[in-house]
Amino acid sequence: MLDSGVVFCYTDLYMRWAFLLGIWILAEVGGYYGLRRLGLWRPWMGWITPAVLGLLIVSFLAGRWITLPLPTYKKLQLLGGGLFLLWLALILGKLVGGLWGLLTTLGQKPPTADFSEGRRATLQLLGGALMSLPGVALGYGYWRGRYRFRVETIEVFLKDLPPAWEGTTILHFSDLHSGSFLSPDALRPVWAEIKALRPDLIAFTGDWVNTFAGELEPFVADLAELEAPLGKWAVWGNHDYGDYIMGATRERKAKERAHLRHLVAAAGFHLLDNEAVLLERDGERIALVGVGNWSHWRRFQRYGDLKAAWAQVPPDTCAILLSHDPTHWEHEVQGNYPIALTLSGHTHGLQVGVEWLGWRFSPAQWLFTYWAGLYRIGEQYLYVNRGLGYIGLPARLGIWPEITLIRLRRHLDSV
Known part of the structure; x- marks a missing residue:
C-alpha cells in the first residue's frame, strides 16, 4: 500500500528536532557561562536565538498548513532554510565560544579579577574568532558549497x-x-x-x-x-x-x-x-x-x-x-x-x-x-x-x- 510509512517519516522529523533542541539548550547554558567569564556575553545573545527559532517555526508551519502557489512555497522553503542556517550558526557559535571560555578559565575566578589585561584581550580575541567560525563555514556552504559540483x-x-x-x-x-x-x-x-x-x-x-x-x-x-x-x-x-x-x-x-x-x-x-x-x-x-x-x-x-x-x-x-x-x-x-x-x-x-x-x-x-x-x-x-x-x-x-x-x-x- 502506498500510504504506509508516513507517520514514521514525521516521527523521525520530530526526533531530529528534539536532538537539535537539546544541542540548543547546551549551547545556551554553556555559552552564557563561558562567554560571560571571558567578558564576551552581550544581552542580545540571550534573545536572538529564540527569536530566529520562532521565525523558523512560523515559516515551517506556514509551509505545511497553508496552501500556497508553488513559486511562493519554494521561496518560503528558501527563507526557512536560511533561518535554519542562521539559527544553527548562532547555537554552534555559542557552543564553541562557551566551551572555549569554560576551558580557558577553568579553576579561575571571573577574568576581571585574575587575568591581566593582555591575557584577557587575547582570550577574547580567540574566543570571538572561534564563535565566528561556524557562521563563516556555513556561510561558505550556502553561497558556494551547494553549487560546488564535482x-x-x-x-x-x-x-x-x-x-x-x-x-x-x-x-x-x-x-x-x-x-x-x-x-x-x-x-x-x-x-x-x-x-x-x-x-x-x-x-x-x-x-x-x-x-x-x-x-x-x-x-x-x-x-x-x-x-x-x-x-x-x-x-x-x-x-x-x-x-x-x-x-x-x-x-x-x-x-x-x-x-x-x-x-x-x-x-x-x-x-x-x-x-x-x-x-x-x-x-x-x-x-x-x-x-x-x-x-x-x-x-x-x-x-x-x-x-x-x-x-x-x-x-x-x-x-x-x-x-x-x-x-x-x-x-x-x-x-x-x-x-x-x-x-x-x-x-x-x-x-x-x-x-x-x-x-x-x-x-x-x-x-x-x-x-x-x-x-x-x-x-x-x-x-x-x-x-x-x-x-x-x-x-x-x-x-x-x-x-x-x-x-x-x-x-x-x-x-
Missing part, C-alpha cells in the same frame, strides 16, 4: 560482466531535490558536464522533488536534452510519493505521483518501478533492475519489491540495481541476490563532513553504515552518490554535490 570517476570490476560491456560508462546522479532551486540556471553547468562526458547510460536514483511533483517542471527541458545510447533510467526516492504533503488524501498523493511520472517521461527517463529490463550490446545482455523506495528504517517507506523485480531477470545474468536507499543493499540485497552493482543515494553524506587524503568523517556515519562512495563485500559493489541537490540545510560543506561516471570493467577472473 565529477567522481570510478572503475568497477564485475565478475560476470559480458565482454561486449567492457568499458561501458554509466552516469549516475541522485537526489536532485528540484524544489530547492529557484531557477534551473543553477544546474545548467551540471547538464553541460554530463553532455561532455558522453556516457553510454544515465541512471538516476530517486528524489526528483522535495514535496510536490510540479517542482520538477522547470527542469524537464534541460533533462530531456541529455542523451545516452543505452537509455536514461530512474527510480523513485522517498520524497517522490507525495507522502510529505501534510494532510494529503490518498487521491491527492496518487495525483502527485501520476504528475511526476508524466514529467519524468517527458524528460526522457524510463522509470523502473519494481521491474527489470534487459539491455543489449553486440548481442550480449545485462539486466538493469529498479525498485521503489525501500528502507531498513521503518520511519521511511517500503514500497520496493525486489522479489517481484528479480523474477524478471534470467538466471546467470549480470545485474545492476537502482535502489534509492543504501540500507536496502545492506539488509536485503547483499548476500541474498547475486546483484553485481547497486547504485543508491539518499544520505547526501548529510551535506557536511570532511574527505581529505583518504580520511573521511561525516555525522552521516552515525546513521548509515554505507553513506558515500564505493563499497565492496565479496563480489558485490554498492555506490552511494552524495546527491546533486540539497534539502533542509541549504548548504554543503566538505560533502560536495556530485555526478558520478562509473566505468564497468571485467573482473580479471573473467578475462
